[in-house]
Amino acid sequence: MKLVTAIVHNEDAGDLVDALLEKDFRATRLHSSGGFLKQGNATILVGVEDDQVDQVLEIVSASCHARRQFVNPMPPIMEPGEFYMPYPVEVEVGGATVFVLPVERFERL
Numbered sequence: 001m002k003l004v005t006a007i008v009h010n011e012d013a014g015d016l017v018d019a020l021l022e023k024d025f026r027a028t029r030l031h032s033s034g035g036f037l038k039q040g041n042a043t044i045l046v047g048v049e050d051d052q053v054d055q056v057l058e059i060v061s062a063s064c065h066a067r068r069q070f071v072n073p074m075p076p077i078m079e080p081g082e083f084y085m086p087y088p089v090e091v092e093v094g095g096a097t098v099f100v101l102p103v104e105r106f107e108r109l
């Protein structure tokens with residue numbers, strides 16, 4: 001068994017969970033936030049048999065889309081009288097960051 005952990009954009013998370021449930025995959029949505037942008041995203045956990053991993057990855061890929069976002073870089077430490085004009089930096093976020101982890105044991109008690 002494997003645990004598919006997908007970090008996705010908040011706007012894609014609802015569609016992804018719906019698409020997973022439609023194919024009878026159980027999923028858990030966690031509210032998370034990115035370390036770099038410090039904006040909310042969603043972490044979707046899906047426990048599946050090994051031979052179902054590719055199907056789950058296809059659903060993730062079809063439901064999640066890359067987006068371009070702007071981030072304001074941290075200003076440098078300034079000396080008195082220095083002037084700093086911050087320019088937003090554009091980064092591409094997602095579609096999805098996915099980790100597939102082995103599951104040692106699965107119980108529903």
Ligand code: 2BA
Nearest residue numbers: 007033034035036037038039041091092093094095096097
């Ligand atoms: P964030 O950490 O907020 O990163 C958002 C986007 O900013 C990243 O998109 C990437 O394009 C850019 N970025 C991140 N760190 C950067 C850096 N040090 N320098 C320049 N640009 C940087 P994605 O790569 O698609 O990642 C989307 C979200 O997935 C991340 O949000 C984070 O929550 C998660 N993630 C990505 N890689 C991860 C990893 N190796 N481990 C854990 N979480 C990860």
